[in-house]
Each structure stands twice: as structure tokens, then as C-alpha cells.
Amino acid sequence: MGVVRQEKSSELCVVVRARDLTKIYHRGAEEVRAVDGVSFEIERGEFVAVVGPSGAGKTTLLQLLGGMDRPSSGSLSIAGRNLANLSDSELTRLRRDEIGFVFQHFGLIPTLTVAENIALPGLFSGRQVKDRVTDLMDRVGIAHRRSHRPSQLSGGEMQRVAIARSLVNFPSLLLADEPTGNLDSQTSERIIDLLSSLGSDNLTVVVVTHNERLAEAARRSLVLCDGRLA
Amino acid sequence: MILELVRLAIKNLSRRRLRSSVTAAGVAIAVAALYSLVSFQRGYQSGLKSELDRLGAHLLVVPKGCPYDAASIALHGASWPCYLKSEYLESVRTTPNVSVAAPVFMSAVYTPDTGVQSVYCGVERNILGVKRTWRVQGRFPASGEVLVGSEQASSHKWRIGETVGLPGLPNRTAKISGVIDATQGADDLFYFLPLKDAQRIFGRLQELTHILVRLDRPERMEEVVNSLRGCGAGLEMNVVPLAHLFHTIENLVQSTRMLLGCVALVALLAAGAGLSNTVLMAVVERTREIGVLRAIGASAGNIFSLIWVETQALCMAGCAVGIVVAAFGSRWIEEWLRSRLPFAPHGTLVRPEALVIALCLVSTLVIGTLAGLLPAWRAAKMAPVEAIRAAGGA
Numbered sequence: 001m002g003v004v005r006q007e008k009s010s011e012l013c014v015v016v017r018a019r020d021l022t023k024i025y026h027r028g029a030e031e032v033r034a035v036d037g038v039s040f041e042i043e044r045g046e047f048v049a050v051v052g053p054s055g056a057g058k059t060t061l062l063q064l065l066g067g068m069d070r071p072s073s074g075s076l077s078i079a080g081r082n083l084a085n086l087s088d089s090e091l092t093r094l095r096r097d098e099i100g101f102v103f104q105h106f107g108l109i110p111t112l113t114v115a116e117n118i119a120l121p122g123l124f125s126g127r128q129v130k131d132r133v134t135d136l137m138d139r140v141g142i143a144h145r146r147s148h149r150p151s152q153l154s155g156g157e158m159q160r161v162a163i164a165r166s167l168v169n170f171p172s173l174l175l176a177d178e179p180t181g182n183l184d185s186q187t188s189e190r191i192i193d194l195l196s197s198l199g200s201d202n203l204t205v206v207v208v209t210h211n212e213r214l215a216e217a218a219r220r221s222l223v224l225c226d227g228r229l230a
Numbered sequence: 231m232i233l234e235l236v237r238l239a240i241k242n243l244s245r246r247r248l249r250s251s252v253t254a255a256g257v258a259i260a261v262a263a264l265y266s267l268v269s270f271q272r273g274y275q276s277g278l279k280s281e282l283d284r285l286g287a288h289l290l291v292v293p294k295g296c297p298y299d300a301a302s303i304a305l306h307g308a309s310w311p312c313y314l315k316s317e318y319l320e321s322v323r324t325t326p327n328v329s330v331a332a333p334v335f336m337s338a339v340y341t342p343d344t345g346v347q348s349v350y351c352g353v354e355r356n357i358l359g360v361k362r363t364w365r366v367q368g369r370f371p372a373s374g375e376v377l378v379g380s381e382q383a384s385s386h387k388w389r390i391g392e393t394v395g396l397p398g399l400p401n402r403t404a405k406i407s408g409v410i411d412a413t414q415g416a417d418d419l420f421y422f423l424p425l426k427d428a429q430r431i432f433g434r435l436q437e438l439t440h441i442l443v444r445l446d447r448p449e450r451m452e453e454v455v456n457s458l459r460g461c462g463a464g465l466e467m468n469v470v471p472l473a474h475l476f477h478t479i480e481n482l483v484q485s486t487r488m489l490l491g492c493v494a495l496v497a498l499l500a501a502g503a504g505l506s507n508t509v510l511m512a513v514v515e516r517t518r519e520i521g522v523l524r525a526i527g528a529s530a531g532n533i534f535s536l537i538w539v540e541t542q543a544l545c546m547a548g549c550a551v552g553i554v555v556a557a558f559g560s561r562w563i564e565e566w567l568r569s570r571l572p573f574a575p576h577g578t579l580v581r582p583e584a585l586v587i588a589l590c591l592v593s594t595l596v597i598g599t600l601a602g603l604l605p606a607w608r609a610a611k612m613a614p615v616e617a618i619r620a621a622g623g624a
Binding site: 063066068069088089092095096097100101103105107109110111112120121123124125165166169 | 234235238241242244245518519522523524525526527528529530532613614615
């Protein structure tokens with residue numbers, strides 16, 4: 001009885017569960033195993049770094065975790081939902097409600113202001129996010145730039161806006177692809193501090209990075225090499 | 231959400247202002263052509279109909295020759311190349327079912343100094359039985375008097391009872407017996423003299439230019455026309471039923487309208503193709519951005535709507551500009567059309583109408599919808615994974 005309760009409790013704590021996860025691409029006649037039989041679990045509130053050399057399959061893994069691509073084989077569940085059983089529209093809902101994305105290239109809409117960019121996911125979820133946007137701008141320290149456009153911001157400011165945007169819909173999982181890749185070392189430090197602080201909200205953070213300092217800041221690292229966990 | 235989507239779409243369009251402006255200008259030109267064509271068609275039809283209604287007659291009896299030229303002269307006023315003998319009037323009057331047969335002698339005088347043409351009509355009192363919409367201030371002219379159209383009276387500042395020199399006729403004077411209230415037709419520009427006076431002044435005693443005929447029972451027009459064509463004077467005159475004239479002129483103008491219609495249609499299709507191409511290009515350029523939107527929760531439907539709304543916004547902006555340009559440029563458009571038409575009624579031909587504006591909006595909506603389908607579909611089916619791939623990930 002006690003064992004069952006413990007399993008259920010552990011089940012509730014796991015946000016990401018991958019079992020023998022594989023992604024195969026076909027490049028002409030050649031078969032590329034970008035992710036090859038990877039298994040792991042990530043618990044709520046964990047800050048995990050995915051590291052490895054270029055071409056190791058880090059970004060492909062992130063795409064799978066984000067429900068933007070489907071695995072060739074194996075199983076993957078995010079926030080208790082098995083991605084294999086989800087339709088395209090259910091995957092969209094999962095991305096919208098459970099997952100936040102931060103891109104290396106920031107991915108901000110150049111014609112929108114800082115506040116409008118942060119509020120954008122709310123447009124698709126139909127939520128009233130005005131107060132949430134104000135809170136997030138304060139939290140990432142960008143409130144004084146609320147009416148500015150991305151072209152008027154520095155790289156660090158743009159990434160802070162992107163992080164705020166990823167948090168608008170209260171996700172349980174934040175995925176960041178090289179969030180410091182386009183930033184200088186001083187600005188990178190601030191972004192690392194910001195990402196590290198998110199764990200205190202029970203938010204699970206997975207970052208793909210080459211940045212050693214960011215990998216060190218993570219509680220755990222998944223090292224990928226040729227699509228496999230080292 | 232829809233409003234937010236529209237705002238987002240408009241902001242996206244402002245990103246490439248020059249390209250958006252050029253595309254919208256293409257739509258504007260097409261819409262302006264459509265607006266002008268439809269306005270002209272409606273204005274022409276109603277102008278022609280009211281001009282014929284103002285003439286008040288069911289039949290027009292004119293000398294042998296082209297009946298349409300004759301009808302145009304009778305409607306707009308000019309010198310006639312040939313004449314009817316006055317004695318034919320009696321044959322017309324005695325034809326069964328003819329209620330009024332009003333003889334007219336019309337001549338125009340050109341004054342080279344001023345460049346003004348003055349049109350004189352010799353009429354008998356029974357013209358009032360045909361021109362039933364006339365409101366005459368004063369009375370019908372007796373010999374030595376003149377009844378003046380409203381525009382001539384106001385431009386010369388003439389008053390009833392005043393004796394004036396007849397324009398274009400040196401040493402001829404007449405007393406103004408009355409002024410006709412504005413008819414919004416060519417009658418406002420004419421001088422009406424007693425028939426005998428006009429025949430004497432222009433040296434055509436015993437001659438008429440046309441006879442306006444009103445019937446007791448218009449539904450029996452064919453019988454009257456056949457009787458008139460079969461009478462003794464029938465070989466010397468043309469009997470023109472004005473309803474037939476209306477349809478014939480309409481048919482003559484139809485070819486011009488068809489040509490303009492084809493131009494408007496081709497312009498609309500070309501604008502639609504240009505629009506589709508522009509938006510398609512924008513979709514390709516924004517692949518990464520669309521991927522990012524999909525990654526942060528936009529559904530395929532959201533992306534489809536966004537691109538479709540962008541296309542519609544561009545199309546509607548072009549439509550609005552096109553309507554405004556056509557409305558303000560209608561004077562020039564009308565002049566251009568008049569110079570190319572065999573017959574154009576008096577009054578405004580191209581005028582703004584809610585129905586025409588609605589037609590332009592609906593046409594633009596259809597073109598925008600069709601033009602937006604391909605780029606919107608292409609954007610919607612884009613896989614979200616494009617976002618990270620476009621970012622150069624492994």
C-alpha cells in the first residue's frame with residue numbers, strides 16, 4: 001500500500017518521461033538517428049541542461065520534448081500526457097498550456113512592443129494576461145521598456161522578453177534552446193540567474209546549451225553524443 | 231481575439247510598407263475601375279431614362295435619316311440637318327390614339343466671340359401637354375415673347391417682363407413671358423419661342439424639326455406607329471418609340487460597357503494575383519516567425535486566420551483608396567467616358583451610391599478571400615519544428 005502511494009506521488013512529480021526515445025531522419029538513402037534510444041525522467045522544478053557536441057541531437061531532443069516533432073519510436077510523456085496519443089490540435093494545446101519556449105534567436109515579433117510580444121501567447125489561449133504581463137515584466141526587469149520594440153532593445157533585454165513571453169500561460173515546462181548563444185558573457189550571467197530562479201516556482205526548465213556556466217548552474221546535465229545519452 | 235488578430239495583421243503589414251503600398255495600389259486601381267464602371271452604368275441608365283421621361287413624349291417623329299442622331303439632337307439641342315413639312319403635323323394629329331402632337335422647330339446659333347451656343351425651340355402651347363413636369367413662372371409666350379430655361383434666366387439675370395436681346399441673334403429682341411423652373415435637363419438651357427416666330431427668324435416657314443407625340447393609351451403604341459408609318463407622310467418621316475430608343479441606345483452603349491467590364495475584371499484578377507504573390511512571399515520570409523508562433527501555442531487555424539486577415543486588410547485598404555480616388559476623380563472619369571460614347575445623357579453620370587460602394591466591398595472581399603487562401607493554407611500547414619530548424623539547430 002505504502003509502495004503504491006509512493007509510486008503515485010513520484011508519478012505526480014515527473015514532468016518529462018522518455019522511454020527508448022528515438023528520432024530517425026532520412027537524408028536521401030541515408031538514415032540519420034538524431035536521437036537514439038534515449039530514456040530519462042525530469043521532475044517538477046528541476047533545472048536540467050542538455051549538453052553535447054554540435055550534431056549530437058540536442059535540438060532534436062528539445063523539439064521532441066516540445067511536441068513540435070513526433071518520435072520515430074519509443075514513448076514520451078509530458079505533464080502526464082503521452083505524446084503518441086495526441087492529435088495535432090491536442091499537441092498545439094499542450095504547447096500552449098504546458099510548455100514555454102525560449103529560442104536562441106529570441107523569436108520576437110518586430111512590429112510588436114515588449115508588452116505585446118509578452119502577451120502574444122495569451123492571444124492564442126484566449127486568456128486575459130494583462131496583469132500577468134505586468135508581473136512578468138517586473139520580474140525579468142524589463143518594465144521600463146514595455147512600449148519599446150525589439151529593434152530598440154539589447155540582446156539581453158530581448159532574451160528577457162522572450163523568457164517573460166514563455167511564462168505567460170503558466171507552463172509546467174520551459175524549454176530553452178541556446179538561450180545565451182547570442183549574448184555576451186555579462187548578459188549571459190543575468191539570463192542564467194533568471195533561468196535558475198524559475199525553479200523556485202516549481203517550473204521545470206530544460207536548456208540546450210554549449211555554455212559551461214549555464215550547464216553548471218543546472219541541477220543535472222544530460223550529455224548527448226551521437227544521439228545517445230553518455 | 232478577432233480584433234487582436236486584426237491589429238496584429240495590420241502591424242505585420244506595416245513591416246514592409248513599400249511592398250504593402252504597391253500591392254494595395256494594384257487593388258485600388260482595380261476597385262476604382264470597377265467603381266467607375268458600375269457607377270457609370272447606373273448613372274447612364276437612370277440619366278437616359280429621366281431624360282426621356284422629361285421629354286414627356288411616347289413617340290418622336292423626326293425627318294428621314296438616322297433616328298438616333300435625331301433623338302440626340304432633340305434631347306440635347308442643336309441645329310437640324312433636315313426638316314419635316316408642317317403639313318405632316320395634321321396627319322400625325324388625326325392618327326387614332328394620339329392625345330397630343332406638339333410640333334417643334336429647333337435651331338442652334340453659335341456665337342464665335344463668346345463660344346456659346348444658344349438653342350431656340352419654336353413651340354405651340356400644346357407642348358405643355360407633353361412637358362407635364364414643367365413648372366412655368368409667368369406665362370406661355372405670345373408673338374414677340376420668349377419663355378426661358380431656368381439656367382439661362384439665372385446666368386443672364388433676366389426677369390419676367392424684361393425685354394432682352396436674343397443671344398446669337400443680332401437686332402432681335404423679345405419680352406420674357408416666363409421662366410421654366412429647373413428641370414435638371416437640357417430644357418434649362420433652351421429659349422422657347424412661339425412656333426411661328428421661330429420659323430420666321432430662321433427662315434423656315436412651313437417646316438418643323440420634330441413632333442413630340444403623347445398617346446392616350448401607351449400600351450397601343452405599336453398600332454399608332456404602324457398607322458403613322460402607313461399614312462401619306464409616312465415615307466418622309468421616322469417614327470421613333472422612345473422606349474425602343476432607350477433600349478437601342480442601351481445596346482449601343484453595351485459594347486463600351488463590356489469592354490470596360492473586361493478591363494475592370496482583368497484589373498481585379500491581376501490585383502488578386504499580385505496580392506496572393508505578395509502575401510505568399512511574406513509567408514516564405516516569415517517561416518521562422520510562423521514556426522515561433524506555432525511553438526508558443528498558435529494553432530494551424532490561428533495562423534490561417536492571421537495570414538487571411540492580413541490579405542483582407544491589404545485588400546480592404548486598397549479598396550478604400552480605390553473608392554475614394556474614383557469618387558473624387560469621377561468628374562474626369564465622366565469626361566473621359568462622355569468623349570467616347572455616341573450618346574450621353576445630360577447630368578451627372580458617375581455618382582457615389584451606397585450600392586456601388588457595397589458591390590466594390592463585396593468584390594474586394596471575394597478577391598481577398600481567394601487571394602489569401604493559398605498563402606494562408608501554406609502558412610497553416612507549416613510544421614512548428616521549422617522555428618528551431620530555421621534557427622540553425624542540429
